[in-house]
Amino acid sequence: MPSAPTTSLDLTDPGFVADPYPWFAAERARHPVAWHDGLGQWLAFDHASVSSVQRDRRFGRVWQDREPASYLEPFNLLHRHQMMENEPPEHTRLRRPVARAFARGHVDRLRPRVRELADELLGEVDPAGFDVVADYAEPLPVLVIAELLGVDRSMVGSLRTWSQAIVRMYEPAPDDEVVGAAVSAAGEFADLVRELLGERRVHPRDDLLSDLAATELTEAEQVASAVLLLNAGHEASVNVFGNGLVALLERGLRPGPRVEPCVEEMLRFDAALQLFERTALETVELGGVVVEQGQRLAVLLGSANRDPAVFEAPDELRVERDPNPHLSFGVGVHFCLGAPLARMELAESVTALFDRFPGLGLVEPPAPSHTFVLRGRRGVRVSAG
Helix, strand or coil: CCCCCECCCCCCCHHHHHCCHHHHHHHHHHCCEEEECCCCEEEECCHHHHHHHHHCCCEECCCCCCCCCCCCHHHHHHHHCCHHHCCCCHHHHHHHHHHHHHHHHHHHHHHHHHHHHHHHHHHCCCCCCEEHHHHHHCHHHHHHHHHHHCCCHHHHHHHHHHHHHHHHHHCCCCCHHHHHHHHHHHHHHHHHHHHHHHHHHHCCCCCHHHHHHCCCCCHHHHHHHHHHHHHHHHHHHHHHHHHHHHHHHHCCCCCCCCHHHHHHHHHHHCCCECEEEEEECCCEEECCEEECCCCEEEEEHHHHCCCCCCCCCCCCCCCCCCCCCCCCCCCHHHCCCCHHHHHHHHHHHHHHHHHHCCCCEECCCCEECCCCCECCEEECEEECC
């Protein structure tokens, strides 16, 4: 076992999950990188180390099928062929056709529609009291990603259910119920996408599934790309919105004259994705320790985003913070492909919400999701004030 700083931080402890930031601050003050015996991997806490790991090609994603592999094949199949789980040249081959599809104007094409959908959803809520997550933050990005992909609106409820089931597998030690739900969701969503891809090959439309169907990717790779876009485009947007909105309302804050800095601060302050793993492809020195080839390392994005070496008053929410070099979208070759879409959705949804309800306020304490890796809010009841 490495002779190096160690940590026994319990990522499943309810107190930690409820508010990990004081724990991160204590760990970060002791060591930028530390070994965790229980997890059998390194944890990186500070901004410099987390950024370095994501930029350094000596650290990479090495997908290993979840066991039992035969039972979990529907889940494994989706991840085995995702760009996030591969390194160049495979990553480049998988990312390029999806990036081309985004570059053809899908995000700009969707902006007016995002505004319409936001207004539509807000027009259906009860201003005297509504759950801004369930009634607004959750359905909006699913409706957007459905339109981007070209999935009928009647399937939106299933898309939300499948996405939520799949991403719960990313938490530490998922139980049998979570695993079973993820396997079912992965299989059902893959079946739908295969059917739609078959239709698009014969009758292409102006949507991302048609673009994917026309690429050189295999069908398994096309399906995996669509599922990744749903999971990343849905879960991240919901959780960033919910976490950021709660932080604003708890402090009596509103977006500044420009919404863009507020969106970046929402992304930084309470990160939707807290942890992302890498494997050392060769021996690397990092943060004063030696990470041996083959060892795993988890970068703690939420901790890096509160590093006082980079952010003035990191535990304060500053809606006009600039510059704001947060790491919530990652850096390097795995920088989030959907970042422009996520930023646009957040800007439009936040603007629409406060334009309609400038006196918006919480009516009860928000209900947490009780998850760490994907940190969010299960319910946030608000009123127009």
